[in-house]
Amino acid sequence: MTGGRMAPKKKRGRSPTQARPTGEAPAVPRSVSRTPLVVEDRRRWPAAVWILLACAWLAGSPLFFVLYLAEGFAMLDTGEVTDAARRAAAWYLVWMLVFALLVPLGGAVAALWLRRRVAAAMFAAALALSAVVVFSLASPAELLGGIAGAFG
Template sequence: MSPKKKRKTRQPRPGRRGGSAPAAPGAGVGRTPVVVEEPPPRWPLLVWGALVVVWVLGSLSSFMGVLASAGVMPEDVTDATRREGAWALLWLLVFALLTPLVGVVVAAVLRRRVAAALFGCALLLSGGVLWLIAPFGEVWAALRAGLAL
């Protein structure tokens, strides 16, 4: 047989890998069990997703209600239309401001800094857009007039 085809048996080289001697036959190998950690809980993601959906869809639908009540002709304005407009405005405030605020509080309690920061940005964005549409003094006056507070 040619030297290339001869099978060479590998013998451990002394000095490599700490120079330890091979284990005696029959000696047990000490093994430590691998601890597999549980996956992180998924329920906070469901809470964040639900809050975002409520924030976006609730704000848009209540804003459409505010626009519908504002689109009434001046001669058709009655106490009922004012009341409907005030309730739509109140729901807009709830969805646009309180939903992200709840998200900030829940994220802060659960010590999720990124989620708290994102919900804080959503709160600032909603407040800024509402303030650009109408200052909060006008919103409060519309609520008082419509709901007779």
């Protein structure tokens, strides 16, 4: 190994400053503007809407599913099923479908309309999850048949 020295760095010479043309007046210095410039208006109300829709989806779907099951078990215990019990079960089913499917769908559409990609993706995932769970229990034709049979 040699104990050689490193070559010194080359220094860059300063380029001469450009002289101003003699016929022009120097530029007037600009005053600094103290008015704040709003680059992006971040509205806060969509976050409140997303929270309300998410709470409605998380609370409404299981609540009306439990009420639907309770009404169904109550109809099994009685010997005769009345039209009022059928209508009550159908209403619970309708509200369960509204909270499980329409609330996330509405949230996804609103998020896309407001150009909020993350919120749209989250509501689309919630809609897909709800659709898988609901339609694994019964097909859409069976659900609509149950609702139509109770109200028809």
